[in-house]
Amino acid sequence: MxxxxxxxxxxxxxxxxxxxxxxxxxxxxxxxxxxxxxxxxxxxxxxxxxxxxxxLSGLAELRGIQEEGACLAFGSLATFSDIRDHRAVHQHFPNLVKSARATGALAIQNRGTLGGNIVNASPAADTPPSLLAYGAELELVSSRGRRRVAYDHFHLGYKQMDLAADELVARILVPKPEGRSFHYFRKVGTRQAQAIAKVCLAAHVRIVDGNLAELRIGLGSVAPAPVRARNAEAALLGKSLTDLPVLAARAALLADMSPIDDIRASAHYRSVVTQNVLGHMLRELANV
Ligand SMILES: Cc1cc2nc3c(=O)[nH]c(=O)nc-3n(C[C@H](O)[C@H](O)[C@H](O)COP(=O)(O)OP(=O)(O)OC[C@H]3O[C@@H](n4cnc5c(N)ncnc54)[C@H](O)[C@@H]3O)c2cc1C
The missing domain is CATH 3.30.43 (Uridine Diphospho-n-acetylenolpyruvylglucosamine Reductase; domain 2)
Structure with missing residues (x-):
């Protein structure tokens, strides 16, 4: 009803x-x-x-996407269409463009906001894996003042967040990648469009002298909240592009996930497909 x-x-x-x-x-x-x-x-x-x-829709303070020093600052009311069409987002954060394009259809992209996607806290949402991969930070605001929280510490469990009842997400600050970068985003759903993710993986790697100097991998739909694949990251950090430990990383990834069976996919499917997507990402990485 x-x-x-x-x-x-x-x-x-x-x-x-x-x-x-x-x-x-x-x-x-x-x-x-x-x-x-x-x-x-x-x-x-x-x-x-x-x-x-x-x-919140009339609050100019929560709108817009602006360059701010080493970061791009997204107002929490930035819509998926704003993100999809913004020149600087294309330049620095191709995974976020792909996440926005993968979200619903045009009507949802025109109305749905980045702040709403974060605070709705669906484990299957499409922008969180990319925000995790890019090391985003949230700026929270209340009458008591402003504070910043690293996005990878924001989700505390299923629909539980480091967000007080009197706080709003004001802005999402994402550091612009420097040097040689590799970006990867893959959403696996029942269809290419208009589907909720069964598995989602986003990664950003900074490459120095042919080695993985810095990397973050964000996962969706495989845990109670969006999560970093910290075990897989540890297996890969510092390794050479010419000798990536693919099997070790795939094995480590299992410890990063706690998938469930639901109407969209089984836990087994989610584990195997996430490992396969990681394997695909590493093949692309080896060829950059
Ligand atoms: C047909 C359809 C298809 C969809 N497809 C996808 C998809 O493919 N991928 C995907 O990820 N999502 C999808 N969604 C979900 C939804 O569109 C997104 O999660 C969207 O980002 C929500 O943003 P909103 O502004 O509409 O949030 P709202 O519905 O306005 O709010 C969502 C939650 O966030 C809270 N909130 C919003 N803004 C703030 C803020 N600034 N500070 C604190 N709390 C806040 C609200 O109180 C509420 O709890 C779909 C939804 C529909 C209806």
């Missing part, structure tokens, strides 16, 4: 300060509403408990 719209109270704050005052005045009462593409699905199914919403 659908929810009743007349039961809902939707406020449109005129400024970020006003929005934060409402959140801190009644913590846990107001649910931030960005594009609404996740919230409306739950509402339509009659499963949304919240009835009081804070519409």
């Amino acid at each position: 659908r929810g009743y719209l007349s039961d809902c109270d939707i406020r449109v704050p005129g400024s970020l300060t006003e929005a934060l005052a409402m959140l801190s005045g009644e913590p846990g009462v107001w649910t931030p509403f960005a594009g609404g593409t996740d919230l409306m699905v739950v509402y339509n199914a009659g499963r949304l408990k919240a009835t009081r919403f804070l519409d």
Whole structure:
């Protein structure tokens, strides 16, 4: 059964300060509403408990994508279309462009936001693996001030986050890669488009003198939250492009995952396919 719209109270704050005052005045009462593409699905199914919403969409402070020193700063209201079409995102973060293109169809890309994708905290969301691979940082804001959290420490468990009831995600800061880089993004779904990921893997590698000087691998759909593949990363770090320990990395990757059986795929499928995707990524890496 659908929810009743007349039961809902939707406020449109005129400024970020006003929005934060409402959140801190009644913590846990107001649910931030960005594009609404996740919230409306739950509402339509009659499963949304919240009835009081804070519409963020008019807050200029949360919009835009800007160069900021060594980072690109994404306002939490940046949509998938903003990301997909931004010149600097293409230049520095091709995985984020691919993640945005892989998300829903155009209507969802026009409304859905990066902040919403992060805070909805689906283990199968498409931008988190890329944000993990690029070492993103979140800027959280409340009436108490601003603080930064490394994105790979933000998700604490299934739908649990380092985010207080009076806080909003304000910006997502992503350091621009320097030197020789390798970028990889692969989403495996039932179809090429309009499918939820069964497995998702994004990687970024910095190559110095033919060796893997720095690398991060982000995984989706194989754990209660998006996760770094820290064991696979450790097996590969410092290794030469001409002698990548593919079997050791694939084996190590098993310890990075805790997949489940669900309607989209079995746990076994997820483990094997993630290992295969890693193998594919390493073959591409060896040929750069
Ligand atoms: C048909 C369809 C297809 C989809 N396909 C995909 C897909 O392929 N891949 C994918 O990853 N997702 C997909 N989604 C899910 C959804 O579009 C994304 O997760 C989107 O990024 C959510 O953003 P939003 O702005 O619409 O979030 P909302 O629905 O407005 O909010 C989602 C959650 O985030 C919270 N929130 C939003 N912004 C903030 C903020 N700044 N600070 C704190 N909390 C905040 C809200 O309170 C809510 O809990 C799909 C959804 C639909 C309906």
